[in-house]
Amino acid sequence: MGGDFHWVATEPSGAGRDILPADAVLFGNGRQALYAVLMEGRRRFGWRVCHLPAYICQSVVQAARAADMECRYYRALPAADESPDWPPFQSRHEVLLSANVLGFSGLDLVPPDWPNENRIEDHTHDPWSRAACESRAGYCLVSLRKTLPTPDGGAAWSPLGLPCPSPEALIPGHAAAGQEKLAAMLLKRHYLSGMAVEKEEFRAWQIQSEAAMSIQPTSRPLPVTASMLPHLPWRRWRVERARNAEYLTDRLLGSLTAPALEPDRREVLPPPTPRRFPEQCPFAVVLLCRNRRERDRLREALIQRRVYPPIFWPLPEEAARRHPEAADFAARMLALPCDFRYTPEDLEEAAEVIREFFQTEAG
C-alpha cells in the first residue's frame, strides 16, 4: 500500500467529461500552474506579497518564490479543532493562498476579509469538493497526479472569470520528466501484476522524475495526460476514497481508544462524524502519534509489512522554528492512503499492523 500510482489503462468512456471546469488550463504540474497564476497577478494586478499556509508542500513555497513574491506565512492546520489564523488584508498588492489540505477543509478555505480577486485556492487534495465547485476565488488550482493516475499535470482556472495564463508548448525538460514518471508507472504495474521487476528500479525513476518536475518554464502536460483526463472515472474513484477513509477511520479509532492506551495524545483525522461526503472527501486518513519517535517507529513497522505511508510535509528548519505547531503536526503525522486502489482487506491489514503496534506499545 502507498506510493505513487501505477499505470491504469484507460479506455474511452467519457466518464471524466467534467473532471475539470470547462475553462481550466492545463499545465505540466501544479507548481507551474501556481507560478503562472502568480506571474499573471504580478503583471496585471501588481501582486508582490503572497500569504501562504505555514503547513504546506515546499514546492508551493518554491513556486511563490520563483514568481518573486515576498512570502509570508499564516497558521493553518488540518486538525479538527482549528480554524486558520488568517492574516488581515492590507493591500491590493497582496495575494492569499489557501489550501484544502488533505481534503479536510470546507468553508474554512475562505478568509472573511479578503477580496476574492486577491485569493488563490489550492484544491489538489480534493479537486471535486463543494468548496472547489462553488469557489469564488480569483483563481483555483490543482496538481492532478496526487488524486489521479496521471504521470503529470496541473490545472488553473478562474471562478471569477479573471484572465487565466496558459503554457505555450510542451517543454522538452518537462516531457523528459513526465516520460520517466510514465515509465515508472508502467513498471510498477508490471511489478504489481507479478512480473519480474525490481522495486528499486521504478522507485528510482519515481524519485528522479519528481525531482525533475520544474516550476519554470511552464509547460503543457504530456499529451497522454491530456488525452486520458476526459475518460477517468473520477466520480467513482472519489466515492471509493470516501468510503475507504470512513472504513479505515473506524478501524483505527478502535485501536486508539482501547483502555490500555493513552488516546489523549493520539488522534485520527478526519473525525468520523458528521458525514461530510460529498461536500468533502479526505485525501488520506491521518494518524497523529504522540510524538515523532512513536510515529517513526510505527512507520517502520508499517513499512516492514509493505505499507508505505507518506509524511506531509517535512518543513525546512527555518519554517519549523517560525511555526512550531506545523512542525509538530508534520512530526507526529502519518498519512494512510485510502484511494481507489485499495480494498477493505488492504485497509484492514494496515489497521491490524497499527493495532498490533499500539498494543505492544502499551504492553
Added chain:
Amino acid sequence: MGGDFHWVATEPSGAGRDILPADAVLFGNGRQALYAVLMEGRRRFGWRVCHLPAYICQSVVQAARAADMECRYYRALPAADESPDWPPFQSRHEVLLSANVLGFSGLDLVPPDWPNENRIEDHTHDPWSRAACESRAGYCLVSLRKTLPTPDGGAAWSPLGLPCPSPEALIPGHAAAGQEKLAAMLLKRHYLSGMAVEKEEFRAWQIQSEAAMSIQPTSRPLPVTASMLPHLPWRRWRVERARNAEYLTDRLLGSLTAPALEPDRREVLPPPTPRRFPEQCPFAVVLLCRNRRERDRLREALIQRRVYPPIFWPLPEEAARRHPEAADFAARMLALPCDFRYTPEDLEEAAEVIREFFQTEAG
C-alpha cells in the same frame, strides 16, 4: 496500418517463456548487441574485417564501423530467385554477418565455406524461424522492437557456446530514449482508441526516440521490456503474421496478374508457394513496383488511405553506387505490414487501394 507498435498491455501469462534462448543476453537494442559481439570478437578472436550484406539497415553498418571493423559488402537480396553472393573465407580475422532479411531466407543464411565461429546471424525479422532455432553460428542477434510491441531491446546469444558479452547497466541516455518511445507507444494507443490525440505528437516522439537509440555505450534494455518479454504471446502473434502474409500475398497476386497490367516487372514477395511456415514467417509482404516513380506514387496513394508502408532500406549514395541491385530493390519495394495488429479487413483494404492504383495505371 503501419508504423511503430502501439502499447499493448501485458498480463502475466508465461506465454513468452521461451521467447529467446535461455542463454540470450539482453541489450538496449539490436545495434548495441551487434557492436558488443563484434568488440568481443575483436578482443578474443582478433576480428578486424566484417562482411555485411549490401542490402541492410544502415544502423547495422554503423554498429560495425563503431566496433572499428573494416566493412566489406556482398550481394544478397531477399528476392525469390537469388542466393547470396558469399565472399570467400580468407582469414580468421574476418567475420561474416548474414541476415534473414524480411524473414524470407532459410538455409541461405549459411555460407558453405565459413567456419561457424566466424559467423554472426541477424534474426531480427523472424527470431523464431527454424534457421534461428537450429543455428550453428558463432553468434545470433535480434532487435526486439521490430516484431514485438516493446519500446526497446535487443539480444545476442551464441549457439556455439562462445562467451557472450553483457551490458553492465541501464545507461541514462538509453533509458531516456526508451522512455520517450514508451510514451509514444502509449499515446498511439490512446490515439487508436479514439481519444483526443494529435498524431503528430506521437510521431515526433517515435522519430526522436529512434534517432536517440545509440550504439554505445551498450546498455541493458528498459526494465519494462525485460519484464514483459516472458509474457508476450509470440507464438500466436507469429501464426497471425504468417496467416496475414499469406492472405495479403494472395490478394495482391490477383492485382498484379490482371491481363491489362504488366506483371513481368512487378512482383509480390515472398512467393505464395511452397508453404514455409513454421520454418519461416515473413516479416512483411513486399511489393516490388516497376520503378521508383511507380513505387512512390503507390506509397502516396496508400498514405492517403492511412496505410503507411515502410521502405527497407534507403542506402547511402556510395553504397547504392557499389551495389546498384540493392539500390534498385530498395527503390522499387514497399513493405506491407502484416503483423498481429491487423485483421483480414485491414489487409483487404490495403489490397483494394493497391488494386485500384494498378487499374488506374493500366487504364
